[in-house]
Amino acid sequence: MVPGLDHAWVVDVVRRTLSEDLGGDPGRDVTSQATIAVSSGAVAHLVARQAGVVAGLVVVHEVVAQVSARFGLGQVTVELDVQDGTRVEAGRRLAVLTGPVQVLLMAERSLLNLASRASGVATATRAWADRLDGTGATVLDTRKTTPGLRALEKYAVRAGGGTNKRMGLYDVAMVKDNHVVAAGSVTAAVAAVRAAFPDVLVQVEADTLDQALEAVAAGATFLLLDNMPTDVLAATVAAVRAGEATTGRIELEATGNLTLDRAAEVARTGVDYMSVGGLTHSAPILDLALDLVAR
Structure with a gap:
């Protein structure tokens, strides 16, 4: 159901x-x-x-x-x-x-x-869910939805075997590159969100290994690893996983430039999720x- x-x-x-x-x-x-x-x-x-x-x-x-x-x-x-x-x-x-x-x-x-x-x-979501079956990774949607139909499209993602990420700007904090620029650093942005909204999950987008490690050090427990080549993604996953004895479990999501042809390759890096805007926008x-x- x-x-x-x-x-x-x-x-x-x-x-x-x-x-x-x-x-x-x-x-x-x-x-x-x-x-x-x-x-x-x-x-x-x-x-x-x-x-x-x-x-x-x-x-x-x-x-x-x-x-x-x-x-x-x-x-x-x-x-x-x-x-x-x-x-x-x-x-x-x-x-x-x-x-x-x-x-x-x-x-x-x-x-x-x-x-x-x-x-x-x-149907689009099911293609991804089938490709990721058995890999340990799950396909997520994004906020790139048809205006006015987000609830229906995210419902359809669930029907297709995928998982919803955040529903909007209100339920999960996502620190992206523009927030980092505005706040001055990843650490400052995470601290500001924690101070203003201590009840919400904080996710951080990282483009590099250094950004990922800074986000974890700042207390983030969910990272979006954005547009990383597979070798960089694998190295970043390995580095974050190596510190989990101290930090606790960090959820890792690959995002950007993902295709069905790359799905298995990306899953082998050890990420937990792949977010695919195309499930809804294309x-x-x-x-x-x-x-x-x-x-």
């Missing part, structure tokens, strides 16, 4: 998505409302046109329910054939929707946009369709 989405967030994002498509609340669908009788009902199949990992099916019921409520039309029943996180082949039926045709067609693009986007992220959608079928 994939850890779920906050219901209030789903309600809000579906409301905004529908208003964008319908031109307001309630809005209108000038084609469907002109050509289809209110009393007309149908069955529709949600199907995958491509092989991949599905995610976002949890929003389908909310989309059709909100359309029904906006226009005072009958409810659509949704029967899921698969759960989020399932691998599917092209042509696989994912769900059966039964109800007023107007509702089905007014909801169609919104539910497909959300589910296709999430499924694309889940994943193509998984092509899904909603097709009316004869009763």
